[in-house]
Amino acid sequence: MFSSLSKRTLVILFSLLIIIPVSMVVITTLKTSDYFYLNPTGLPDAVTFQNFVDIVKENNLHVHFLNSLIVTISTIFLCLFVASMVSFVIMRLKGWKSALLYGVFIVGMMLPAQVNMIPLYGVVDALGLLNSLIGLILVSTTSFMPIVVFIVAGFMKTIPSSMIEASTMDGASEWQIYRKVALPLSAPAMATAAIFIGVMVWNDLLYPLLFVASPDKKTLPLSLLDFQGEYFTNYPMIFSGVLIASLPMIILYIFLQRYFIEGMTAGANKG
Amino acid sequence: MRFSKRLYLFLIPGALLYFTFFILPTLGAFFYSITDWDGANQNFNFVGLANYIDLITNDIVFMKSLGNNLKFLLAVVIFQTIFSLIFALILIKNTKTNIFFRALFFFPTILSSVSVAFIWSFIYAPSIGILNPFLETVGLGGITQSWLGNPDIAIFSLAFVQIWFHTGQVMIIFIAGLQNVPKELYEAATVDGAGKWQRFSKITWPLIAPSTTMVVGYTIIQSFKAFDLVYAMTGGGPAFSTEILVTFIYNSAFSHYQFGYASAASVILMIIVAGITMIQFRLINRNKVEH
Structure with missing residues (x-):
């Protein structure tokens, strides 16, 4: 439909649209602020890593980094654990009970977190969980539970029922069937879900903004948000923070590209 | 298959x-929407449908x-769908080069909205940014401006960022759909002498209808959810020109302490999103029956 020249041009144009801003971020972090205002778009005159040191020190970024890490990893594990148990029941039950349970847990996928954030704030407040990482973890876990049930239950349904029956014959308890059969066999779906949750929670702004206020509880995106007021247009500093916040995901993406693309698409794919 | 009742403990x-x-909280949204709750005080009054009436008439x-949400949504749905479909068609074959470009196009998806907001705030910045100098260099100096400061333009500047952010991801959904079309x-x-355009319009387009429906539905809902990006980039300004429903809800509650009022706006958003999802599911199921 397109000539091969115009195809190539389009692909190269969009590539540049991604490569230029990203390299610009990296280049800017290596400039001193003084030099940046003289020459905002050019190459640095002398490479400095001082911005990274300063931005971490001035904002306790290492604390926020750790908070993000705690919230992300805990949410991944808690959500996979809780959602896989629900999925297991959906798989074991048959007929309308299974369908009803599935339906109830999937409904949450259709309503974005934003529609109930006001009463959710009330619930978190009433439970005394405002301003705590635990509150953030519980809320994030719940918000990703429907999509994980969708991914994992869908996968568990493909496990041949003969395998489950064989274990029942051997006298295995439900817990043993879950632990020894269903969970290991669902590993690929769990990995996909883990990546999806990981990216979304690491990058999330809304929940930390709603539920966390004190400086020692902030996660990275929330901490970055303060930079606008703090550094105004001092982009060497701002972008150093951006790079620190993005680096873990970038490194994982480089090594696990295929799984990232799969995971993020499964998250979007609800047809 | 038998199971013990203990299963329910799971x-x-x-x-x-x-x-x-x-x-x-979802049910709570309906409850609070008929109150004048301020978010802090334990006492509040029931005001019936006053919040809804105020929202719509006042x-x-x-x-x-x-209106802004609609502009944002239309711009993103139209351009993101077209671009991602074009790139999916170009990069459909699983060659090494294509896989590399797919990974590159997908890359922005893994960044946080806050990071993306900072990157584009810099690009758009009037004096130190890079878009205006670039436009001057290529002879388009006439259209340089404050991309986020001009109330007529700002919402479209944001839409462009959203498209930049998610085109790669949507492209992947299309590629998955396209690879299911039997060769x-x-x-x-081709044997029957169909040209490239005919092959697209008679084979590809009808067969990827389910993917297209899904992509459009997903993009519409993403546009209603774009809180992080808008909040971090403009906070809804200047002069409410980039205020969308979710930032409106957030600001009513947390800047003006009108939790009841904000809940009413949430319920309206909930109805819109649920409506779109239902239409989308209907269309997808209809497509499934047809093929």
Whole structure:
């Protein structure tokens, strides 16, 4: 439909649209602020890593980094654990009970977190969980539970029922069937879900903004948000923070590209 | 298949969380929407449908945010769908080069909205940014401006960022759909003398209809959810020109302490999103029956 020249041009144009801003971020972090205002778009005159040191020190970024890490990893594990148990029941039950349970847990996928954030704030407040990482973890876990049930239950349904029956014959308890059969066999779906949750929670702004206020509880995106007021247009500093916040995901993406693309698409794919 | 009743114990943690942090607040939105709750005070009054009536008949900012959301949504749905479909068609074959470009196009998806907001705030910045100098260099100096400061333009500047952010991801959804189209159909059509455009319009387009429906539905809902990006980039300004429904809800509650009022706006958003999802599911199921 397109000539091969115009195809190539389009692909190269969009590539540049991604490569230029990203390299610009990296280049800017290596400039001193003084030099940046003289020459905002050019190459640095002398490479400095001082911005990274300063931005971490001035904002306790290492604390926020750790908070993000705690919230992300805990949410991944808690959500996979809780959602896989629900999925297991959906798989074991048959007929309308299974369908009803599935339906109830999937409904949450259709309503974005934003529609109930006001009463959710009330619930978190009433439970005394405002301003705590635990509150953030519980809320994030719940918000990703429907999509994980969708991914994992869908996968568990493909496990041949003969395998489950064989274990029942051997006298295995439900817990043993879950632990020894269903969970290991669902590993690929769990990995996909883990990546999806990981990216979304690491990058999330809304929940930390709603539920966390004190400086020692902030996660990275929330901490970055303060930079606008703090550094105004001092982009060497701002972008150093951006790079620190993005680096873990970038490194994982480089090594696990295929799984990232799969995971993020499964998250979007609800047809 | 038999199972013991203990199986139901497996549901306890999930059900507890789901009830506390999803079902309860979702129902709560309806409840608070008929009150004048301020978010802090334990006492509040029931005001009936007053919040809804105020929103629809009295609140210029609410109507404006609805309009902005529609502009944002249309720009993103139209251009993101077209671009991602074009790139999917170009990069459909699993060659090494294509896989590399797919990974590159997908890359922005893994960044946080806050990071993306900073990157584009810099690009758009009037004096130190890079878009205006670039436009001057290529002879388009006439259109340089404050991309986020001009109330007529700002919402489209944001839409562009959203497209930049998610085109790669949507492209992947299209590629998955396209790779399901049987190759024999194209071969048969080529033998029958069908041109490239005919093959697209008669084979590809109808067969990827389910993917397209899904992509459009997903993009529309993403546009209603774009809180992080808008909040971090403009906070809804200047002069409410980039206020969308979710930022309106957030600001009503947390800047003006009108929790009841904000809940009413949430319920309206909930109805819009649920409506779109239902239409989308209907269309997808219809497509499934047809093929």
